[in-house]
Amino acid sequence: MSKQELEVPGQDADCCSGVSEAPLDEERAAELAKVFKALGDPVRLRLLSMIASRGEGGETCVCEMTPAFDLSQPTISHHLKLLRQAGLIDCERRGTWVHYWVLPGALDKLAGFLTAPQTAGAAA
């Protein structure tokens, strides 16, 4: 049986091959670089940690985040948009405010990419 289904780019098997397992191909490198780039800014990292520290299923209103920064709300919203475009968070508007949460698995997937494979003493 040749499982020739459509090749979803960031799918399971693919998602889990780590940085230490084999040289990355260009396509996957481009995909992952986008996510790391989104994390490569102190404001975005702080926003992400504010949202993530609410725990699974938790949400954070943009109105709770803005006061922690010396930045305008449009600037904060822009940073949040970049995190969203990177597939790290999602949001929903309810009334005046937009509420954000971390996409389940997004951070674990990235962490899995960075983690060295647990092969006990592979060298000979």
Add this chain to the structure above:
Amino acid sequence: MSKQELEVPGQDADCCSGVSEAPLDEERAAELAKVFKALGDPVRLRLLSMIASRGEGGETCVCEMTPAFDLSQPTISHHLKLLRQAGLIDCERRGTWVHYWVLPGALDKLAGFLTAPQTAGAAA
């Protein structure tokens, strides 16, 4: 031999508080953002994975990496410098070529930062 003593900026206790545990303070966010920014480029990610996939204790000569890219060697060296400045890799010149390796623990530390704490069903 200039194996610069690694001056680990965010030492132990600090190193392990994850993105999901508490909102990041500005200083740590700035520090981590620098590392993620270094990873936020496809060429650097590919270089890092070339080096990392040699495994612990493994090294990669810059001369082995350059042919995989359509880039000049100074450009490759510049990308490698950014990875080094981010504390992810280190290098040593031997004769004509510079050899690179991943700094032990650097990737695991980052992965640890991204990983959700393993608190079994914390909510009530």
